[in-house]
């Protein structure tokens with residue numbers, strides 16, 4: 001049987017299980033048998049209370065953590081048993097990730113933070129510069145190229161992180177509480193930008209404990225105690241604006 005599915009969904013997970021085993025403490029069953037399919041062009045939010053296992057699931061999907069059992073296909077590849085080098089290659093070329101606390105390289109300029117993944121993926125300096133310039137322009141960051149992350153607001157840093165995540169045109173964008181450390185203005189801005197990239201066909205899976213932020217997506221998966229307890233399509237086609245976006249953009253005034 002062919003292990004890969006070149007034209008399959010962006011994400012297919014079957015029976016994913018992850019138990020954290022902290023030293024000297026009881027095991028934590030964070031993800032307890034998750035089946036999940038994400039089609040190309042979908043904007044999916046995984047929501048649920050603190051401790052439900054959302055970040056653990058996102059880490060499994062991005063190869064930042066490995067499942068104890070279950071199978072996973074990403075962009076047509078069956079990734080079970082992938083070693084770190086293959087995961088790193090997959091993240092460089094096919095998966096972009098944004099985190100709550102941005103995770104930018106603090107002593108590199110904005111321009112270098114964004115260009116670095118393009119250079120690591122084998123693009124020429126010229127191609128990396130072109131991609132960086134276009135994205136920073138699109139994200140309203142022209143003029144900030146020579147700043148370091150510490151010189152920017154939280155919202156600006158998250159936009160740099162978004163540019164970095166998108167510079168290699170990934171098939172899948174993963175976002176872990178992308179507005180979790182932003183004020184209301186930064187939250188609106190990052191949701192508006194995610195909605196814009198989704199409209200152009202970007203597949204997005206975001207994780208949030210905030211149901212209002214989740215409603216920016218066109219499909220909301222509710223997670224509780226390591227399991228999917230609800231999976232609601234909010235009514236838009238993949239690649240189309242989600243119905244909840246205009247409401248959520250009014251968030252916090």
Ligand SMILES: Nc1ncnc2c1ncn2[C@@H]1O[C@H](COP(=O)(O)OP(=O)(O)OP(=O)(O)O)[C@@H](O)[C@H]1O
Pocket residue numbers: 020021022028029030048049050051052053054055056057208209
């Ligand atoms: N590396 C780890 N070692 C031990 N336990 C962990 C680890 N990571 C997560 N956990 C535990 O696994 C459970 C699920 O955590 P996870 O961060 O995935 O939940 P979450 O839904 O993302 O929560 P939050 O919204 O608070 O981030 C929690 O009980 C957490 O304490």
